[in-house]
Amino acid sequence: MSKRYIGQRIKRNEDPALLTGQALFTDDVHLPGMLHVAFVRSDYAHGRIRSIDASYAREMPGVVAVYTAADLGAYWRPGPPLVSPPPVKGAIFNARTQVPLAKDKVRHVGEAIVMIVAESRYIAEDAVEQVFVDIEALPAVVDLEKALAPDAILIHEDLDSNLAAYIFQQKGDYESARAQADVVIKRRLYYDHGIAAAMENRGIVATWDAKTQRLTMWDTTQAPVVIRNGMAAMLGLSESQVRVIAPFIGGGFGPKIMMFYPEEVLLPWASMQLQRPIKWIEDRRENFFATTHERDQIHWAEIALTKEGRVLGFKDEFIHDTGAYDPYGLTVPINSQCTLLGCYDVPNYASEFKVVFTNKTLVTPYRGAGRQHGVFVMERMLDIAARQLGIDRAEIRRRNFIPPDKFPYNNELIYQDFVPLVYDSGNYEPALDKALEMIGYEQFISEEQPRLRAEGRHVGIGVVTYVEGTGIGPYEGARVQVESTGKVNVSTGIGTQGQGHFTSFAQVVADQLGVSPRDVHLVTGDTDQFHWGTGTFASRGAVVAGNAINAAAAAVRRKILAMASRELEAPEEDLELVDGVVRDKKNPEFAIALKDLAAKANPLRGAVRPGTEPGLEATDYFGPERGVTANGVHAMILEVDPETAMIKILKYVAVHDCGTVLNPLIVDGQVQGGIAQGIGNAFYEKIVYDDNGQLLTASFMDYLLPTSMEVPSLDIGHETTPSPLNPLGTKGTGEAGAIPVGPLFAQAVEDALAEYDLEVLEIPLSPNRLFELLQSKNKDA
Amino acid sequence: MKPPPFAYHAPTTLDEALQLMAEHGYGAKVLAGGQSLIATMNFRLAAPAVLIDLNKIPELSIIQPTAEGGALVGAMTRHVQVEQSELIARTAPLLHATMPHIAHPQIRNRGTFGGSIAHADPAAELPAFLRAVRGQVLAQSRRGQRWIDADDFFIGLFSTALEPDEIVTAVRLPAMPARSGWSMQELSRRHGDFALVAVEALLTLDADGACDDVRLAFCGVGEGPVLATAAAAVLQGQRPTAEVIEAAAAIAASDDVDPHSDVHATSAYRRHLVDVLAKRALTAACARAAGEEV
Numbered sequence A: 001m002s003k004r005y006i007g008q009r010i011k012r013n014e015d016p017a018l019l020t021g022q023a024l025f026t027d028d029v030h031l032p033g034m035l036h037v038a039f040v041r042s043d044y045a046h047g048r049i050r051s052i053d054a055s056y057a058r059e060m061p062g063v064v065a066v067y068t069a070a071d072l073g074a075y076w077r078p079g080p081p082l083v084s085p086p087p088v089k090g091a092i093f094n095a096r097t098q099v100p101l102a103k104d105k106v107r108h109v110g111e112a113i114v115m116i117v118a119e120s121r122y123i124a125e126d127a128v129e130q131v132f133v134d135i136e137a138l139p140a141v142v143d144l145e146k147a148l149a150p151d152a153i154l155i156h157e158d159l160d161s162n163l164a165a166y167i168f169q170q171k172g173d174y175e176s177a178r179a180q181a182d183v184v185i186k187r188r189l190y191y192d193h194g195i196a197a198a199m200e201n202r203g204i205v206a207t208w209d210a211k212t213q214r215l216t217m218w219d220t221t222q223a224p225v226v227i228r229n230g231m232a233a234m235l236g237l238s239e240s241q242v243r244v245i246a247p248f249i250g251g252g253f254g255p256k257i258m259m260f261y262p263e264e265v266l267l268p269w270a271s272m273q274l275q276r277p278i279k280w281i282e283d284r285r286e287n288f289f290a291t292t293h294e295r296d297q298i299h300w301a302e303i304a305l306t307k308e309g310r311v312l313g314f315k316d317e318f319i320h321d322t323g324a325y326d327p328y329g330l331t332v333p334i335n336s337q338c339t340l341l342g343c344y345d346v347p348n349y350a351s352e353f354k355v356v357f358t359n360k361t362l363v364t365p366y367r368g369a370g371r372q373h374g375v376f377v378m379e380r381m382l383d384i385a386a387r388q389l390g391i392d393r394a395e396i397r398r399r400n401f402i403p404p405d406k407f408p409y410n411n412e413l414i415y416q417d418f419v420p421l422v423y424d425s426g427n428y429e430p431a432l433d434k435a436l437e438m439i440g441y442e443q444f445i446s447e448e449q450p451r452l453r454a455e456g457r458h459v460g461i462g463v464v465t466y467v468e469g470t471g472i473g474p475y476e477g478a479r480v481q482v483e484s485t486g487k488v489n490v491s492t493g494i495g496t497q498g499q500g501h502f503t504s505f506a507q508v509v510a511d512q513l514g515v516s517p518r519d520v521h522l523v524t525g526d527t528d529q530f531h532w533g534t535g536t537f538a539s540r541g542a543v544v545a546g547n548a549i550n551a552a553a554a555a556v557r558r559k560i561l562a563m564a565s566r567e568l569e570a571p572e573e574d575l576e577l578v579d580g581v582v583r584d585k586k587n588p589e590f591a592i593a594l595k596d597l598a599a600k601a602n603p604l605r606g607a608v609r610p611g612t613e614p615g616l617e618a619t620d621y622f623g624p625e626r627g628v629t630a631n632g633v634h635a636m637i638l639e640v641d642p643e644t645a646m647i648k649i650l651k652y653v654a655v656h657d658c659g660t661v662l663n664p665l666i667v668d669g670q671v672q673g674g675i676a677q678g679i680g681n682a683f684y685e686k687i688v689y690d691d692n693g694q695l696l697t698a699s700f701m702d703y704l705l706p707t708s709m710e711v712p713s714l715d716i717g718h719e720t721t722p723s724p725l726n727p728l729g730t731k732g733t734g735e736a737g738a739i740p741v742g743p744l745f746a747q748a749v750e751d752a753l754a755e756y757d758l759e760v761l762e763i764p765l766s767p768n769r770l771f772e773l774l775q776s777k778n779k780d781a
Numbered sequence B: 001m002k003p004p005p006f007a008y009h010a011p012t013t014l015d016e017a018l019q020l021m022a023e024h025g026y027g028a029k030v031l032a033g034g035q036s037l038i039a040t041m042n043f044r045l046a047a048p049a050v051l052i053d054l055n056k057i058p059e060l061s062i063i064q065p066t067a068e069g070g071a072l073v074g075a076m077t078r079h080v081q082v083e084q085s086e087l088i089a090r091t092a093p094l095l096h097a098t099m100p101h102i103a104h105p106q107i108r109n110r111g112t113f114g115g116s117i118a119h120a121d122p123a124a125e126l127p128a129f130l131r132a133v134r135g136q137v138l139a140q141s142r143r144g145q146r147w148i149d150a151d152d153f154f155i156g157l158f159s160t161a162l163e164p165d166e167i168v169t170a171v172r173l174p175a176m177p178a179r180s181g182w183s184m185q186e187l188s189r190r191h192g193d194f195a196l197v198a199v200e201a202l203l204t205l206d207a208d209g210a211c212d213d214v215r216l217a218f219c220g221v222g223e224g225p226v227l228a229t230a231a232a233a234v235l236q237g238q239r240p241t242a243e244v245i246e247a248a249a250a251i252a253a254s255d256d257v258d259p260h261s262d263v264h265a266t267s268a269y270r271r272h273l274v275d276v277l278a279k280r281a282l283t284a285a286c287a288r289a290a291g292e293e294v
């Protein structure tokens, strides 16, 4: 296989359609006779439903059906638990999953109570205002620490507390490490709530065709195969009767994975009941309440070091907020727990967490999926240690890096894929060196910063590192076929959410088959085309689907070579695949086009040799034994105006190592997008609930996404340490950019305001929060 | 986020529009650029029974010089037209400096000058600007027309002195006084957001270099545009030394404003910003009035 296209900065195959508005998104699906849905949602965070009066709504012209939980009959049941708890000894896990429509109790603001189906969304929304739900308000559980207080009101009354889960994991012996340490530092750190805020909200179109007895569902899901199988089971259909299409998706970032959201479960059912196509497109306000959130964690961390800055041990206890239900298991807090140790060789680690139910929207993975919390805690603790020990911030990191000869490196903790977290490969110092050089670290600290400070300016620099466990199993698959047109069809079940799969996967196939990536046509996320797979999440597309596609393409390549060898009467090893033909390397005029071979492989007359399959087609799968670890370093120079507490990013550098880079343009885009989200999470975005569990930030006026004005242009560098665990050598990259931005902000702000001696132990910051921190220092002084 | 049902009229003359207003009065709202109104309707915070669309009335979209050396701006003039107007840049430099702070280019393409004044959002810049320069609002109805001083026009949160049948048709901006200086300062969370705090300053220095007629108007810190009268009193008749400016800014923060808290900023932070921005604005305005480059 040549490497003609892999590694090239190729423009994306999908962009012409996307940029000219031709690409199909769920809301572009218009079917004759289609009905529209709106939901009556809870205004209360916590309460008991006393009665629902939908009689006015039912009578409104244009309203076709109104469903409450009672109307669902036997179809009403809590959603399936999606991820079981990891096999950790002593683990506690109380699964309480979301319900299609609230029945007796509401547990968060925005929980769906009544579904209205009408001739238009306008009418449906008018009808929503005519439904009267009588709710007896209960006190809301909002604060994480208070959720576990003995007198806390119970969100799930069949449990004896609001504890959803408990996990303890360790490596080595922290207490004895602590006993030997020169310094022990303790802090409480806080990471606040946020949301993914994908550009496209969720949406579903479902249509039951009585003539063919088939259900088709367009769904903004990141896991179409899982949804198909789940929906078939719920509806009592065979899997082949259900087709789920995940068309183009305007960003997923995790909350669109495979939730079996109430809307996802209800639309297909209602379409069968009413025998009409039905559409629901989530609006932005609903998205704030009804699409899953991420983030709240409180950590109590302790780091034990030698006076040279070597970390002997780390201890962490944290509380994680899962919201009202926990269908997604422990993925997020396990990621926090397992990612905390980062690039560092820490021999002793003890970590325990408690997961609590609160009266808030559910928490499930969102880009980074808990990893940023762990990275925040470790990086902050290293900064504090560096300051206390008088060691340079970059240097303390360097001293603790896992050396390159220690890979594979076993961190001994059970990771989100249920196997011990073993770093497959890595080389951390070159990435740090490159980042320091790109940002001009030495020069900034020794010359520029003193000069600017003398001018009265407050500029600071930060540098942080991270690892990301990516590319977890179980598996993905693909079917690759060379058509008699010479074009190549690829089908996979992974789905896509805008990451450029149509291009990077085409590059892999192009190199195997000697065709142009432009001639490779990919279908992903249509279960009629391919119905095996898990989904696009956990930075696993390029690793798991990429290698499955590579394997299937390699199998087709073998078929091509065998057949061409017969046709050209030349040994296989003399043949090469170039520009859509197979030819004899020595006598290039002895050649046959792939399209002719494909036609011959699918004859209309005559005998086919026994034991052969028609066509140039193969299906294959890839299932990694465990995930692979990507890593990186971010550095930033930032200016603060201490009078106004406003900030400005002057320079931002990211060096990233995701093993083999399939397409640097796409990887840069992923890193850039991740950093934009990271900047949002660090300084602009904040989900605010009041004490009653009311969401105060349910629009883009109040939930501030960074725009192109707030995100600087970035310098991105690549290091390449291929993974030994898959043939392409790839590691995941989708989430990386978002992970280390919080601690980077904190560090750079502290440095810029060095004279104030601030300690930033929380994320997100904001001008207001910074002002308060500065005020507290002024008062101290 | 779909609006409830409403009737829609699109008159092509002002007379027709005034007639419709007379008929529908309380139940009606005029539709200008729609940048605020449509959002509130989609959120179902406003549910007007009748919309009277002014977009097809060309006579409301003008920028003209006045005999006194100021400018007359038609209500339906888009923000972008004001932003790009040479006449405005010349006769109303403070307005010229203000326009880029209003939202984003997309919104300035649709949003209107009159809409922003009539909407009276307490965080909007133009109402504060209008108070700073002592502008006047022309209100018209079937019953007649009247000029309303900016100081009398804004009466509270999203509320103005307009009667239910009146439409804002134009706004009159006076000429810049001699020996005057101006400054506009704003802080917002993101570029283009409504201000956390913004200040519009216009002042005159008398022949001795002492402050005369200081107009310092804030947005984002009250129920409407707030005129800092206490701060102005500190400056009146004083030479604007750094100490005097600092004292005036401190008074503005402590006495003139009573900012609210919201998810973006606490009252204390807004108050602090009033102090900082007042200082910056007064310093720049005095420098301009003294003929210095700023």
Ligand SMILES: Cc1cc2nc3c(=O)[nH]c(=O)nc-3n(C[C@H](O)[C@H](O)[C@H](O)COP(=O)(O)OP(=O)(O)OC[C@H]3O[C@@H](n4cnc5c(N)ncnc54)[C@H](O)[C@@H]3O)c2cc1C
Pocket (backbone or CB within 6 Å): B029, B030, B031, B032, B033, B034, B035, B036, B037, B038, B075, B076, B101, B102, B103, B104, B107, B110, B111, B112, B113, B114, B115, B116, B118, B119, B121, B123, B124, B125, B126, B166, B167, B168, B169, B192, B193, B194, B195
């Ligand atoms: C994302 C975003 C950011 C924004 N940021 C800012 C900002 O930073 N600063 C700022 O000042 N504004 C901002 N705006 C608001 C924008 O400037 C609007 O254009 C303005 O507030 C209203 O003007 P409009 O022409 O769109 O009025 P509309 O939305 O059409 O109308 C607003 C209200 O005024 C009434 N009205 C309109 N015209 C008249 C008239 N001639 N006579 C009587 N009543 C009338 C309407 O009936 C309605 O009640 C922002 C808007 C958005 C969407």
